[in-house]
Amino acid sequence: MGQSRKRVGRDGKARYTAYYDDVAGRRRSAGTFASRRDADRAWQRADAKTAEGRHSDAGRGRQAFARYVEDEWFPNHSIELTTRQNYRYVLDKHILPVFGGYKMIAILPADVRTWVTHLKDQGVKPATIKYCLSVLSAIFTTALNDQITSLHPCAGIKAPTVPPATRRIITPEQYARIHAALPDEQMRLLVETDIETGLRWGELVELRVRDLRVAEGAVIVSRVVIEIAAKFHPSGGRFLVKDYPKDKAPRRVGLSAHVRDLLAAHVTGKAPDDLLFAAPARDRASKLEPVGDQMEFGMTEPNAVGKSYRHGTLTAYNMVPCRCQHCRNAYATYRAERRANGADKSRAANPPPLGETDPHISRSWFRQQIWEPALADAGLGFHVRVHDLRHAHASWLLAGGADLQSVKDRMGHARLTTTEQYLHSLPHADAAAIAALDHIRKRTT
Template sequence: MAWVEERAGVRGTRFIGLYRDPDGVKRSAGTFSSRREAGRAANREEQKVLAGSWHDTTRGEITFRDYVENEWLPNKHLEITTRAAYTSYLNKQFYPAFGNRPLNKISPSLVQDWVSKAHREGLSPRSIKKYHVLLSSIFRRAVRDRVLVHNPCDHTELPKVITKKSRTLTPDEFDGLIRAVPDRYRLMVETFIETGMRWGELIALRPRHINFLRRSLTVEETIVETSKKHSPTGERFIVKPYPKDNEPRTFGVRQDWLDAIAERIKNEGLEPDDLLFATRLGTPISRNSFRTHVWLPAVKASGVDFNVRIHDLRHAHASWLLAGGSDLKSVMDRMGHAQIQTTQKYLHSLPDADDKNLNALDRITRRSHTERA
């Protein structure tokens, strides 16, 4: 129940409208010259409390940095690499722009100014969109926590992301590329194209993950590489028991690959729990080190005329399967995709895909003409 209290002062009697917030704490709705005005103000605030729309404006005075570091980030359940990426985004983009500002002083126009400035300074539309998603999630949580009433990221005008059609490595191009890879790493690169595994999954591969009798491979571990300062254990490489989708997956492999792997296990004297592809010390291979010292020189030497990433071998694997006649569902399961739409983007991605379409059209029209004759 809202109520009014009188206060005598040098300018006469004043009236304070009072009510209780959702936690039962006594709050003032303001001081007025008449009891009626004070009562109305107190009743308005009480109705907000009863409707669940009451907001404590003083909570929004917390700075952006303090809210992120003390409330938002500690309560996020993130992968180590994701947490490291978020920290990088915050340090590079958002703390300089918003760090010392109170949350309730960050307006939609201020967010729009950040977008415009980032675009002018050369940040790509795709990166701006990615950063804006992170920023919006911070303010969305602040709204949910009733620190803010509105999310200042709502309705921000973002630069248009133009999707560029990427090329897929063809089998002929891969043959040229694999010949340029040093012998020590050749089977490792062939395994990418044979299995379509992610980097972390492949460098975590061990002999015990391979069933030579059933000609199958099970992905049940992944290795995450991060800086020691972001690692909870202080280690650079962290072995996780399951891959990205938290569920092991098993798929078939060809006999030629199995024979090559069996020979490697024998020649290297590998035990079931050893890493199949590792440094000379038996430790996980660093992705950045491999890219710099092995992959980029091989791509350059191969004569491939476009930028090929290591991850593009996974894309090529899926594209080759679909171009060869595999069905979407089996490729989806093999790749470990959570949604079939992810797999669909690899349809018709090889250079000769449209030629196949035209040949099919030609065959059907010729048959129609023959039947009419």
């Protein structure tokens, strides 16, 4: 039970300090007051909050927000490595520069609203603001549970509305044009497997020979590989294999007879632990050597001072700066030669070239070297991401009459509402509705 104790200051005046016992039984001060009556009310309020489990530790609440986040919350917060990487970015970019010096108990809802408005004024995208607010809210939820604060300043704060993205699903004919433009058989088979299974990228490139069940006509998805920055990787690498996919449970995905046969032929001679699709080992210098005569590459557009330079040269790369493939190849070849001669000391801090130490196919390498050139050759007139193949897979299945539950299981969705988003997503999905409207209005064609 709490109590009030009389204290006499140097000025001879009496003051009263209120004491209460916290949830751990430790004696705490609820403040010092001019009258015993006020002190009694203070410890009684503190006792009541402690009994309800709502009392905060005033001493810990006065610590700086940055100290709490860096020393307690972030190191001990149990999250996936990719999420930790994303949290680190928004903390350093948008949260700590604003709130880092505040005391935990001094951050109020008005401060959070002002911060959200500031992000809007800076032109930060609504989706990014919403994500930043969710990170800040997670910090204060933990602080509230740990009784560091008695107020959650993010409660009731509204994030900007994030307009839903318009999803454009490619048709089978458009997909066929992309597929035909891919450079070799392995890449065509990888993309064919992707559109036939709807796997996420990390699931697709982590498939191994033992996951292919030829007799059953299926693949077993039980792992995923992620790409993260070296400082977040347990051993400083680039790829990390997780022993569970995103939905936390293995799933069986059936294959068409056509893809099953192609994959069976593809894995002939491979060991069970070999990847189905491995990154091509390559010599970076020879791979990136400009092909043809530089005189045929032409001149760049004038730079800010009106100077033009020939494509495929270091001068064009640095002085325009030009980022065409010829100029990028010239720069990459120059860097590779310096590394080979031991002149580039920064190599130890950078990931090694693709295929030197890890056989997984990098998402960025595939996008830049394989997918985007094929997309340009296909000439669809709009951009298609590799991930859009997964969207197309679900949409095609539903348009072809597959039931929602089987598509949900195949895609590895946690909720049926996620799968429902793919209903009527193909360009011709509204054809029946338009035909019905024309019929009732007695239109003729």
